[in-house]
Amino acid sequence: xxxxxxxxxxxxxxxxxxxxxxxxxxxxxxxxxxxxxxxxxxxxxxxxxxxxxxxxxxxxxxxxxxxxxxxxxxxxxxxxxxxxxxxxxxxxxxxxxxxxxxxxxxxxxxxxxxxxxxxxxxxxxxxxxxxxxxxxxxxxxxxxxxxxxxxxxxxxxxxxxxxxxxxxxxxxxxxxxxxxxxxxxxxxxxxxxxxxxxxxxxxxxxxxxxxxxxxxxxxxxxxxxxxxxxxxxxxxxxxxxxxxxxxxxxxxxxxxxxxxxxxxxxxxxxxxxxxxxxxxxxxxxxxxxx
Amino acid sequence: xxxxxxxxxxxxxxxxxxxxxxxxxxxxxxxxxxxxxxxxxxxxxxxxxxxxxxxxxxxxxxxxxxxxxxxxxxxxxxxxxxxxxxxxxxxxxxxxxxxxxxxxxxxxxxxxxxxxxxxxxxxxxxxxxxxxxxxxxxxxxxxxxxxxxxxxxxxxxxxxxxxxxxxxxxxxxxxxxxxxxxxxxxxxxxxxxxxxxxxxxxxxxxxxxxxxxxxxxxxxxxxxxxxxxxxxxxxxxxxxxxxxxxxxxxxxxxxxxxxxxxxxxxxxxxxxxxxxxxxxxxxxxxxxxxxxxxxxxxxxxxxxxxxxxxxxxxxxxxxxxxxxxxxxxxxxxxxxxxxxxxxxxxxxxxxxxxxxxxxxxxxxxxxxxxxxxxxxxxxxxxxxxxxxxxxxxxxx
Numbered sequence: 001x002x003x004x005x006x007x008x009x010x011x012x013x014x015x016x017x018x019x020x021x022x023x024x025x026x027x028x029x030x031x032x033x034x035x036x037x038x039x040x041x042x043x044x045x046x047x048x049x050x051x052x053x054x055x056x057x058x059x060x061x062x063x064x065x066x067x068x069x070x071x072x073x074x075x076x077x078x079x080x081x082x083x084x085x086x087x088x089x090x091x092x093x094x095x096x097x098x099x100x101x102x103x104x105x106x107x108x109x110x111x112x113x114x115x116x117x118x119x120x121x122x123x124x125x126x127x128x129x130x131x132x133x134x135x136x137x138x139x140x141x142x143x144x145x146x147x148x149x150x151x152x153x154x155x156x157x158x159x160x161x162x163x164x165x166x167x168x169x170x171x172x173x174x175x176x177x178x179x180x181x182x183x184x185x186x187x188x189x190x191x192x193x194x195x196x197x198x199x200x201x202x203x204x205x206x207x208x209x210x211x212x213x214x215x216x217x218x219x220x221x222x223x224x225x226x227x228x229x230x231x232x233x234x235x236x237x238x239x240x241x242x243x244x245x246x247x248x249x250x251x252x253x254x255x256x257x258x259x260x261x262x263x264x265x266x267x268x269x270x271x272x273x274x275x276x277x278x279x280x281x282x283x284x285x286x287x288x289x290x
Numbered sequence: 291x292x293x294x295x296x297x298x299x300x301x302x303x304x305x306x307x308x309x310x311x312x313x314x315x316x317x318x319x320x321x322x323x324x325x326x327x328x329x330x331x332x333x334x335x336x337x338x339x340x341x342x343x344x345x346x347x348x349x350x351x352x353x354x355x356x357x358x359x360x361x362x363x364x365x366x367x368x369x370x371x372x373x374x375x376x377x378x379x380x381x382x383x384x385x386x387x388x389x390x391x392x393x394x395x396x397x398x399x400x401x402x403x404x405x406x407x408x409x410x411x412x413x414x415x416x417x418x419x420x421x422x423x424x425x426x427x428x429x430x431x432x433x434x435x436x437x438x439x440x441x442x443x444x445x446x447x448x449x450x451x452x453x454x455x456x457x458x459x460x461x462x463x464x465x466x467x468x469x470x471x472x473x474x475x476x477x478x479x480x481x482x483x484x485x486x487x488x489x490x491x492x493x494x495x496x497x498x499x500x501x502x503x504x505x506x507x508x509x510x511x512x513x514x515x516x517x518x519x520x521x522x523x524x525x526x527x528x529x530x531x532x533x534x535x536x537x538x539x540x541x542x543x544x545x546x547x548x549x550x551x552x553x554x555x556x557x558x559x560x561x562x563x564x565x566x567x568x569x570x571x572x573x574x575x576x577x578x579x580x581x582x583x584x585x586x587x588x589x590x591x592x593x594x595x596x597x598x599x600x601x602x603x604x605x606x607x608x609x610x611x612x613x614x615x616x617x618x619x620x621x622x623x624x625x626x627x628x629x630x631x632x633x634x635x636x637x638x639x640x641x642x643x644x645x646x647x648x649x650x651x652x653x654x655x656x657x658x659x660x661x662x663x664x665x666x667x668x669x670x671x672x673x674x675x676x677x678x679x680x681x682x683x684x685x686x
Binding site for chain 2: 098101102124155157182208247249254
């Protein structure tokens with residue numbers, strides 16, 4: 001078992017354009033149970049051998065889908081998230097990059113009110129190694145196991161996962177929570193899930209500059225987490241006031257620096273890797289000590 | 291995207307926010323005419339650049355009459371204005387805002403931002419107007435009053451009144467200030483702003499409440515629904531290479547170091563800068579080629595990195611996911627042929643199609659050092675930037 005997704009999770013894909021199709025194929029190859037696509041105006045057709053529906057509700061009624069992966073372009077992404085939440089999906093993974101921040105500020109409370117879990121936007125998605133992936137991460141770098149991974153980044157997560165897998169350390173679930181100022185699932189939310197998951201023994205947390213998600217995660221670890229946590233925070237060399245690629249990666253008004261975040265994480269007893277090349281090694285040491 | 295003060299005031303006044311009468315001018319002649327159109331004797335001439343601290347740098351002058359306004363504009367236009375926010379290079383002033391002066395009784399602060407922790411907008415107000423809000427926040431956080439609001443509904447009038455009274459305003463001034471707060475929250479929502487700041491917001495001796503200065507930041511991700519605002523972008527205010535990079539679909543930030551970085555993904559790009567520093571080097575830039583980089587983009591990325599004369603070595607760090615290693619490798623080879631590198635190149639590839647990628651690099655005959663992992667890559671790049679060569683180039 002693991003958190004969020006398993007091999008039996010029935011998954012929709014919203015947005016069946018080039019990116020959606022390419023990644024849905026990779027997910028199906030990995031073993032994800034993709035049951036249908038949603039493409040307004042194309043209902044009744046087929047796509048990758050699966051039925052297409054005009055609306056999420058129709059797709060859910062016909063297939064019993066529980067989760068969705070969203071590739072809808074940014075102007076319609078928040079709408080797609082809301083449609084998925086209203087249709088009763090319990091897990092919504094929004095891969096789309098460039099969603100207006102206020103769209104998410106308006107959408108997130110609606111998603112939460114309906115009891116759905118949103119991952120992203122602007123994220124690589126979520127994978128339970130060896131079982132299923134809802135996202136764009138390369139499947140083969142992962143290895144089934146008992147370490148949870150949560151990260152605001154895409155390729156830096158792959159780097160961390162690769163370091164773990166290369167050392168024989170498998171992962172229970174890896175969650176890319178996304179690089180935007182407002183995301184559906186925070187570091188703190190993910191840690192809570194891993195803490196409650198009987199199949200996760202330890203967690204790797206990868207943060208970056210901007211906001212206070214790492215500080216909030218640190219407070220949770222200090223107060224309630226019994227499992228060991230290793231961390232890395234990217235952006236120690238980032239200048240203030242400049243957006244570093246991700247919409248949320250900016251040191252604003254002198255707040256949100258890597259130094260502050262590392263300090264908060266260390267104060268909570270988290271093992272912080274100073275170099276991004278030492279993420280796997282830091283976790284390996286924690287597991288030996290545990 | 292940042293806007294100039296005159297643009298911000300123009301937009302805010304469309305939302306009913308009171309601003310001093312005035313006009314933007316690009317020549318001393320226009321400034322004189324703008325001053326003549328004002329009803330007041332006192333005229334304020336303000337440099338329009340995307341940076342704060344203009345007054346201290348000599349970019350704001352308070353004068354009497356149109357002729358003096360012309361002289362002030364003459365002095366400010368074309369000057370290289372250096373403030374604590376421009377960096378030592380300063381900014382060339384192309385326009386001035388010519389405004390009616392007013393007699394100020396009180397200076398206050400009002401600003402709207404998205405509070406990331408609470409995931410909703412917040413209107414902040416303070417009685418300490420005219421000071422940087424970050425300074426107030428650091429010295430006396432209790433002096434900043436906050437009201438959070440629903441991004442769909444905006445600030446409620448009762449919240450706005452609560453702020454106004456808490457600032458010590460009374461009577462008509464309190465009503466006017468509360469009205470201004472509600473209008474700011476409306477502008478923040480409708481414009482998809484990331485920042486609306488009025489500092490100072492003033493109460494005049496005549497009892498008016500005015501936005502004496504205004505700053506507006508817009509959400510780049512929302513510009514597709516604000517074509518009119520997108521046209522207000524002032525390309526001259528942007529770092530030329532950063533502008534070119536963004537035009538080419540690359541995310542680039544120039545730094546002070548000497549090791550150029552070419553990476554896929556923002557997090558990995560930051561981590562690459564960090565590991566360079568960890569091994570004693572200094573990164574010359576942040577550069578994310580993105581998830582679906584083409585050969586043309588990789589070439590453009592190399593060109594941009596090499597335009598920085600401080601670059602003594604280049605570190606390419608790619609973890610193939612969507613961007614496959616063979617595509618990147620092909621891009622590196624083509625780019626290296628086109629732009630003649632001239633500095634040592636260290637390449638670290640991992641991920642999707644890594645074997646094909648390594649083979650393409652190896653068979654290209656390019657003089658590059660292949661690295662086995664991030665630490666190895668950083669060590670080699672740092673050594674190369676110092677003119678050393680650690681070990682022999684390994685087979686990619």
